Every structure is written in structure tokens, then in C-alpha cells.
């Protein structure tokens with residue numbers, strides 16, 4: 001089967017970059033990315049490539065090459081569905097905040113809406129691909145909707161989970177460790193799988209394209225994220241032990257990571273993992289396990305989240321106790337708000353929860369992040385609902401200049417590992433802050449010796465204070 005026309009529903013962090021690369025590498029396929037959010041589509045179509053809705057290193061170049069040639073962004077969802085041979089569903093699947101499974105299960109309402117819309121519009125056979133991360137067996141639900149409400153046309157459902165990490169999305173898409181495609185084992189299923197394999201094979205070696213049944217593919221995505229998150233929680237658990245005992249988490253990470261069975265990646269202690277996937281996917285896994293009565297399995301994975309919440313909380317608690325048990329009215333500067341460097345995404349960012357805890361203590365926060373907008377930061381806090389929007393704006397200010405942000409601060413906290421923070425003139429910053437000059441490094445980013453020599457009272461995740469000074 002030769003695919004000529006692809007539609008992707010959802011122009012977000014996943015749909016946008018993924019389709020841009022797919023279009024770049026398949027100039028003969030027309031790729032249309034649609035979204036119900038007009039502002040988002042306008043930004044994708046903006047002449048000025050600096051104004052794309054997503055910041056990803058390398059994305060501008062890819063969009064510049066393919067946009068208008070065979071890559072299009074539009075809000076005309078029905079037209080794009082009608083024209084397409086292959087439809088990717090890449091809409092968001094947030095954790096449910098109501099009803100059964102509240103706080104745990106994925107909310108599939110957008111997925112269902114997409115399936116119903118496809119069923120309504122489709123006049124020719126189509127391959128429908130789950131790109132969003134979903135609970136196992138969602139494909140079955142999509143298939144049921146399509147088969148029972150469609151216009152008699154045939155649908156094949158594939159699972160093709162995304163493994164790109166934000167900040168390195170373009171590299172991850174260009175050179176993925178593997179591409180995973182799950183499909184039905186029937187002849188028609190195999191044909192659909194092959195059609196998708198052929199598209200990826202234009203730039204990815206075939207041996208890196210793995211095909212499985214649908215359920216294995218869906219579950220592998222959840223499990224991959226759960227394993228990655230588990231490594232971060234494991235090293236973060238040890239970071240607390242290091243702080244108590246005088247070991248250094250950097251040295252421990254290095255020592256264990258050199259064991260080829262363990263490997264060096266995802267062993268960086270931090271103020272806690274964030275992002276749209278880790279927490280949501282683990283909660284999903286926990287929910288599925290509970291649904292099947294597998295309580296030990298559920299408890300095992302839930303501990304990863306419990307540890308992560310603890311890590312964020314204890315970072316905030318340490319700031320309060322170090323500042324003589326009160327931060328009320330004190331100015332605390334946050335360097336970084338994004339959940340990791342090289343992205344403007346703030347979903348589940350540790351900074352949000354640390355800020356919330358400190359604002360509960362009446363601290364006055366000043367935030368600087370090189371890529372996150374003031375609007376986004378206030379939205380994050382307002383969404384928590386801890387206090388009124390007015391109160392959030394009274395207690396927290398966003399500043400565009402890092403040096404100004406640090407002026408007269410009682411403490412500086414590093415929440416994101418942006419490279420530029422390392423390059424700052426820390427002596428100049430030292431001269432402008434209140435003494436003793438506290439720095440709490442939630443990313444173990446700065447040079448401890450340098451900071452101490454300048455005069456800072458510097459503490460870092462996973463390193464005992466006495467170790468540093």
C-alpha cells in the first residue's frame with residue numbers, strides 16, 4: 001500500500017515535530033497537521049520561525065524546509081481526515097481529574113472525539129495510528145467506535161508510540177534507538193504495518209523498526225517511561241542518603257553507571273522529574289495494575305511517584321530551614337522554570353511545586369527562565385488552584401534579566417539545568433545579593449568549589465554541606 005496523504009490530529013509537542021521530520025524525509029507524501037486550537041496553528045504557520053509554538057533545537061530548519069512544500073498546518077480537521085490515507089492521533093491524554101480513576105487514569109475523551117470524527121468523515125479506507133500514549137487496549141476502543149459508527153469503510157488501527165524526549169526531539173526523531181509499530185496479526189494488519197514501516201524506512205534502518213502486536217506496543221511505551229522515571233527516583237532516593245552521610249551523588253552515579261549492566265544514562269539526581277509523560281504514564285500503569293487486582297505491582301510502581309513528590313518537597317523544606325526557618329517576605333530567585341533544559345514546556349515541572357510550597361510560606365519569588373513566558377508561569381500556578389490568581393501575581397514576579405532577577409535575593413534556587421546558568425558572572429551576582437548568600441542547586445549544575453570560593457553558602461542535591469565547604 002502506497003501512502004500519499006497523511007493527516008495528524010494534534011499539533012502539540014509530539015505531533016508538530018514528528019510530522020515535520022516525517023514530511024521532511026518523505027517529500028512525496030502530503031502531511032497535514034490539524035488542531036482545534038487556531039492560535040497554535042497560526043503560530044505553526046508564522047513567517048517568523050522564532051514564533052513556532054514549540055521551542056526545540058533544530059525544529060526551525062526542518063519546518064523551514066518542508067512547510068508549504070508537503071507540510072501544512074490547518075484547523076480544517078474534517079478536510080484533512082477526508083483526504084488522508086493514514087491518520088495519526090496525537091492529541092493530549094491528561095490524567096483524569098474527575099470521576100472514576102480520578103488522579104490516575106488517562107482521560108481518553110479527546111481520543112474518543114477524534115475516533116468519532118474520523119468515523120463520521122471517512123469515505124475511504126484508512127489506517128489510524130495511535131501516537132498519543134495510551135492505556136493498554138485503547139486501540140480496541142478506537143476500533144469499536146470506528147467499526148460501529150463509520151460509513152462502512154475499513155479501518156486498521158496501529159500503535160506507534162513516541163519515544164522522543166523534549167529538548168532533543170529532532171535528534172531523537174532523526175536517529176531513534178528504535179521505532180515501535182504494533183498492529184493486528186491479520187493480513188490486513190500486516191499490510192498496514194508495512195505501509196508505516198516503509199515511511200519510516202526512508203530514513204531509519206529497517207532493523208531499528210520493531211513490529212509487535214498492538215498490546216505489546218501500547219504497554220512498552222508505558223513501561224519504557226516507567227523504567228526511566230524509576231531510575232531518576234532511585235538516584236534521587238540515594239541523593240538524600242548522600243546528603244545525610246557525606247557521600248557525593250555525582251561520584252556514586254559515575255561509579256554505578258560505569259557498570260555496563262547499569263549504564264550511565266538517567267542517573268542524574270535532580271529536584272525531581274517533570275514533563276507531561278513520566279508521572280502520567282506511571283499513574284496509568286498503576287491504574288491498570290489495580291484494575292486487574294495486581295496490588296503489589298501497583299504499589300511497586302506508585303513508589304516512583306511518591307519518591308518524586310518527596311524530592312520536590314524536601315528541596316523546598318531545605319530552603320526554608322536553611323533560611324532560619326522563615327522565608328516570609330524574603331526574596332527567593334528561581335533560575336529556571338521549564339521541566340528540563342532546551343524546552344519551553346513546563347508541564348509537571350518541579351519548579352511549580354517548589355514555588356507553591358515556598359509561596360505557602362509567604363516567600364516572594366522572582367523567576368527567570370530563558371524560554372518560558374510569564375503567561376505560562378502564571379497559568380501553571382493558577383491551575384494548581386492553591387491561591388487566587390491575584391495572590392499568585394502578588395507573591396511571584398517574572399523577570400527577563402537573570403542578573404536583575406538575582407538582585408537583593410535572600411536565596412537563589414536552580415530548578416532547571418539551562419547551560420547559560422553555568423556561564424553567569426557569579427561574582428557579580430554574589431555582590432548584588434543579601435548575605436549570607438544562599439544558593440540551592442536542584443540540578444547539581446554549578447561548580448561547588450567556585451561557588452564556595454566566591455563566598456556563596458552553596459548547597460547541591462546529593463552532596464552533604466560539609467563536603468562542599
Ligand code: UDX
Pocket residue numbers: 009010011012013014015034035036037040089090091092093110113114131132133134276277
Ligand atoms: C503528547 C501525546 O499526545 C500524549 O499522549 C503524550 O503522552 C504526551 O505528549 P503533546 O503533543 O505533548 O501530547 O500534547 P499537546 O502539546 O497538549 O498537544 C496536543 C494538541 O492536540 C493540542 O494542540 C490540542 O489543541 C490538540 N487537540 C486536542 C485537538 O486538536 N483536538 C482535540 O480533540 C484535542
Ligand code: UDX
Pocket residue numbers: 162163164165166167225228232265266267268269270271272273274275276277278339340341
Ligand atoms: C520522556 C521520555 O524520555 C521519552 O522517551 C518519552 O517519549 C516522553 O517522556 P521527556 O519527558 O521529554 O521524555 O524528557 P526526559 O529527558 O525523559 O526527562 C524527564 C524528566 O526527568 C525531566 O524533568 C528531567 O530533568 C528528569 N531527569 C532526567 C532527571 O532528573 N535525571 C536524569 O538523569 C534524567
